[in-house]
Each structure stands twice: as C-alpha cells, then as structure tokens.
Amino acid sequence: MMNNNYYLWGMKHELNPFLSVGYRGPDYFCDRVEETKQLNRCIQNGMHVALFAIRRIGKTGLIQHVFHPYANSRKVSCLYLDILATKNLSDFANQLATTVYSHFPPQKTLGKKIMELFQRFRPTITFDELSGMPSLTLSFDSKTQKENTIGQIFHFLDKQNIKIVFAIDEFQQILKYPENNTEALLRGYMxxxxxxxxxxxxxxxxxxxxxxxxAKRPFFASCTNLNLNHIRETEYKAFIQKKFKVHQSKIDSECLDFICKWTKLHTFYTQYFCFSLFAKNKKNNTLQDAHETAIELLKLNENTFFQYKNLLTTAQWNLLSAIAREEQVFQPQAKSFINKHGLGTPALVKRGLEALLEKEMIFYQTGVDKPYYEVYDKFLMRWLKHK
Ligand SMILES: Nc1ncnc2c1ncn2[C@@H]1O[C@H](COP(=O)(O)OP(=O)(O)OP(=O)(O)O)[C@@H](O)[C@H]1O
Ligand SMILES: [Mg+2]
Structure with a gap:
C-alpha cells in the first residue's frame, strides 16, 4: 500500500500539486470552467441535474469544486452525500442525517433546530476513531417511519429560507436496496x-x-442531463506546465505531449502520472523522464494487472488485449478486427464485450460523433499494448 507521505509530498516536502484523490481547492483543479458555470446556473435556478460520465473523469471533483465557494454562504447550503456504502433505506436515512448534522453544527441556531428534529428519532452519535467525524444512527420502529424520516429531513431544510443543494454521489446504489420503491419515494419528495x-x-x-x-421509471425527464467529457488538451497542458513552473521546474513540450497521449487525458491517470513525475523533483522534465515514469507506473501496478487477468476467461482477456492494442475500437464485431487479433466469431466477441462492460474493464463512449470501446484503466491499456 502507498503510504500517505508518498501520496501527498514531493521530494522536498513541498506539497505535490497533482492530486489523484480528493479535492483540495481551486488551485489544484484544472479547467471545468464551462461545466462549473452550467452547474452554478442550475443551482441558482433550483434545477435538478443528473451528471453522467465515464469513471475517474472527475465527476466528484467537479461537484466539490462547484460547492467550494458556497462553503460559508448564508443563502445557499450545499450538502454532499456519498451513498456508496449504503445498503438499504435505513443506511440512506442515516447517511442523510449524518451529512445534515455535520453541515449545520448544533452550536448554531439552525443546527439546534435540526438537533431537535433528530431527537424524535432517538439518534446515537458515534465518532470515527481516526478522523473524529461524527456519525448519526437513527432508530426506526417501522418501514413507514424510515420513509417519513427522510421526508421530514428534506422538508425541514426546505422551510428554512435558504437554498438547499443536495449532491448525491454514487446514486446508482439505490438500485441495490432491497426496498424497491426508493426511486418513487425520493422522486415524490423531490x-x-x-x-x-x-x-x-x-x-x-x-x-x-x-x-x-x-421512460417508465420515476426519474425520467426529471433532471437536466449533463455529460462530463475529458478536459481539453490545451487547458490540461497549460495547467500542468503552470504547476511545474510555480515549483521552479520546467517541462518540455515533448514530455507534455507524451503524458497527454499516454494517459489519453483520462483525468485520474493524467493526474497520477503528473504526480509521479513531479515527485521525481527534476529541474527539467524531458521526454526521457516521461518514459521512465511510464515504465515505473506499469511496474508498480503489475500485480493489479495479473489480478485482472485471473478474473477473466482467456477469450475475454484476448479481446481486452486487442482493444488495448487498437486503443479505440469502433466496430469490434467487424471481420477485420476479429481476424487481425484472432478473436474467433462475432458471437464470441459480443459475449466478451458484454462481460468486459459488466466488469467495467472497458467502456463504451457514446457521447461522441462515432461511439467506440476503450479500456478503462489507462495503465492496464499501456501494459497490454507493451506486451
Ligand atoms: N479538473 C480536475 N483537475 C485536476 N484534478 C482533477 C480534476 N478532476 C478530477 N481530478 C482528480 O482526479 C481524481 C479522479 O476524479 P474524481 O474522483 O472526481 O472522478 P469520478 O468521475 O468521480 O470517478 P468515479 O467514477 O470513480 O467516482 C480526483 O480525485 C482528482 O484528484
Ligand atoms: Mg466519483
């Protein structure tokens, strides 16, 4: 496991300007100017938004970036709720209560009122040993009470004469709840x-x-859909260059070109690459340094790649390798692709694609003119291509 120091610091104990986890403020954040504006417009106008994008492109980061300036606002309260760890409606209610409780400290007037509301549900407050963060667990006597609690929290905040914005991250989790009316319930409250x-x-x-x-489901047409794409190359390059410059370091344009190409501007991987390069603490960063960093990253992640391999059948692995070698595949069932890589029959490829999509080893990029398949993990893609 990577230790914390390695994660946060470059060589000379200067904070590494490239993050691959979390959000640390506008200084560490590249571009997304248009998307931020759009989301702000939605917030100001009380519009609901559904944010779509492939994994690790920066959805969570964008939400935190948009919420950041509202941190001390008296008119708008932005609450961020990650429900990945929730398994049912009770968990959801507790997570909601915890978020609200943490956002409005009980020392303030509104916080006091909220605490009074929570008292009705006989809350237990526990504190995380490491972070010291509080966590609320409410008691529910019945299913109806559980459902009502969620409604009561929403309604209570709604009446407080401020704008409330809830970001619910990993929202697909609700599909895994045993309660099958969650969508209708939440939509109803909304x-x-x-x-x-x-x-x-x-x-x-x-x-x-x-x-x-x-069309048949409760949330259909209830939100403005926003698609988040890759950060544009010009903006990303300017960002990377600037970060090196502020730390009295230079980066060659060949080196920059290599990074953008090699990581395909997939945010998490581009950030991770830059983090690693920066951590070398070189005065001048050349194409040679980029090559070395790339090799190191592949070595560092090799164990994970072998684990992936064990999760797949030989046919699936071969298909994955073929997609990696092509980088982007527009027609995977075409004869030319199948024959070139010896993948058997179109039916076999079809099944393989479904399995790889299901396991999130590849994604199907549809938000473009010509949709294509691509390997999700950019480092795995390079490793497969390298072989
Ligand atoms: N605009 C940005 N500028 C710089 N770094 C960013 C930006 N957006 C995201 N990142 C970095 O990339 C990492 C991955 O982004 P994030 O977690 O927001 O992606 P995500 O789309 O929410 O991923 P997942 O689908 O896995 O939830 C973040 O932790 C952050 O450090
Ligand atoms: Mg996320």
Missing part, C-alpha cells in the same frame, strides 16, 4: 420541495441511465 435542488451523480453509467433515461 416534487414537494420548493427551495431544494439535487445533483445526482454515479460511477456506474449503465445503472445511472436506467434510473434517469427509461
């Missing part, structure tokens, strides 16, 4: 609220589309 808007976001695209884009 329709009753006047000062509250929602941003829904999730890392599983298929499930997110199921929730928001099927």
């Amino acid at each position: 329709q009753q609220l006047k000062n509250t808007s929602f941003i829904f976001c999730g890392s599983n695209q298929k499930m997110m589309h199921q929730i928001f884009n099927s």
Whole structure:
C-alpha cells in the first residue's frame, strides 16, 4: 500500500500539486470552467441535474469544486452525500442525517433546530476513531417511519429560507436496496420541495441511465442531463506546465505531449502520472523522464494487472488485449478486427464485450460523433499494448 507521505509530498516536502484523490481547492483543479458555470446556473435556478460520465473523469471533483465557494454562504447550503456504502433505506436515512448534522453544527441556531428534529428519532452519535467525524444512527420502529424520516429531513431544510443543494454521489446504489420503491419515494419528495435542488451523480453509467433515461421509471425527464467529457488538451497542458513552473521546474513540450497521449487525458491517470513525475523533483522534465515514469507506473501496478487477468476467461482477456492494442475500437464485431487479433466469431466477441462492460474493464463512449470501446484503466491499456 502507498503510504500517505508518498501520496501527498514531493521530494522536498513541498506539497505535490497533482492530486489523484480528493479535492483540495481551486488551485489544484484544472479547467471545468464551462461545466462549473452550467452547474452554478442550475443551482441558482433550483434545477435538478443528473451528471453522467465515464469513471475517474472527475465527476466528484467537479461537484466539490462547484460547492467550494458556497462553503460559508448564508443563502445557499450545499450538502454532499456519498451513498456508496449504503445498503438499504435505513443506511440512506442515516447517511442523510449524518451529512445534515455535520453541515449545520448544533452550536448554531439552525443546527439546534435540526438537533431537535433528530431527537424524535432517538439518534446515537458515534465518532470515527481516526478522523473524529461524527456519525448519526437513527432508530426506526417501522418501514413507514424510515420513509417519513427522510421526508421530514428534506422538508425541514426546505422551510428554512435558504437554498438547499443536495449532491448525491454514487446514486446508482439505490438500485441495490432491497426496498424497491426508493426511486418513487425520493422522486415524490423531490416534487414537494420548493427551495431544494439535487445533483445526482454515479460511477456506474449503465445503472445511472436506467434510473434517469427509461421512460417508465420515476426519474425520467426529471433532471437536466449533463455529460462530463475529458478536459481539453490545451487547458490540461497549460495547467500542468503552470504547476511545474510555480515549483521552479520546467517541462518540455515533448514530455507534455507524451503524458497527454499516454494517459489519453483520462483525468485520474493524467493526474497520477503528473504526480509521479513531479515527485521525481527534476529541474527539467524531458521526454526521457516521461518514459521512465511510464515504465515505473506499469511496474508498480503489475500485480493489479495479473489480478485482472485471473478474473477473466482467456477469450475475454484476448479481446481486452486487442482493444488495448487498437486503443479505440469502433466496430469490434467487424471481420477485420476479429481476424487481425484472432478473436474467433462475432458471437464470441459480443459475449466478451458484454462481460468486459459488466466488469467495467472497458467502456463504451457514446457521447461522441462515432461511439467506440476503450479500456478503462489507462495503465492496464499501456501494459497490454507493451506486451
Ligand atoms: N479538473 C480536475 N483537475 C485536476 N484534478 C482533477 C480534476 N478532476 C478530477 N481530478 C482528480 O482526479 C481524481 C479522479 O476524479 P474524481 O474522483 O472526481 O472522478 P469520478 O468521475 O468521480 O470517478 P468515479 O467514477 O470513480 O467516482 C480526483 O480525485 C482528482 O484528484
Ligand atoms: Mg466519483
């Protein structure tokens, strides 16, 4: 496991300007100017948003970036709720209560009122040993009470004369709850609220589309859909160059070109690459340094790649390698592709694609002119290509 020091610091104990986890403020954040504007417009106008994108492109980061300036606002309260760890509606209610409790400290007037509301549900407050963060567990006597609690929290905040924005991250999780009315329940509350808007976001695209884009389901046409794409090359290059420059270091344009190409501007991987390069603490960063960093990253992650291999059948692994070698595949069932890589029959490839999509080893990029398949993990893609 990577230790914390390695993660946060470059060689000379200067904070590494490239993050691959979390959000640390606008200084560490590249571009997303348009998307930030769009989301702000939605917040100001009380519109609900569903945010779509492939994994690790920066959905969560964008939400935190948009929320950041509202941290001390008296007019707008932005609450961020990650429900990945929730397994049912009780967990959801507790997570919601915890988020609200942490956002409005009980020392303040509104916080006091909220605490009074929570008292009704006989809360237990525990504190995380490491972070010291509080966590609320409410008691529910019945299913109805559970459902009502969620409604009561939303309604209570909605009446407080401020704009409330809830970002619910990993929202697809609700599809895994044993309670099958969660979508209808939440949608119902949403329709009753006047000062509250929602941003829904999730890392599983298929499930997110199921929730928001099927005509028969409660959330259909309830939100403005926003698609988050890759950060543009010009903006990303300028960002990277600037960060090196501020730390009295230079980066060659060949080196920059290599990084953008090699990571395909997939945010997490580009950040991770730059983090590693920066950590070498060179005065001048050349193409040679980029090559070395690339090799090191592949070595560092090799164990994970072998674990992936064990999860797949030989046919699936061969298909994955073929997609990696091509980088982007537009027609995987075409004869030319199948024959070139010896993949058997179109039917076999079809099954393989489904399995690889399901396991999130590849994604299907549809938000473009010509949709294509691509390997998700950019380091795995390079490793497969290298072989
Ligand atoms: N605009 C940005 N500028 C710089 N770094 C960014 C930016 N957006 C995201 N990142 C970095 O990339 C990492 C991955 O982004 P993030 O976690 O937001 O992606 P995500 O789309 O929410 O991923 P997942 O689908 O896995 O939830 C972040 O932790 C952050 O450090
Ligand atoms: Mg995320």
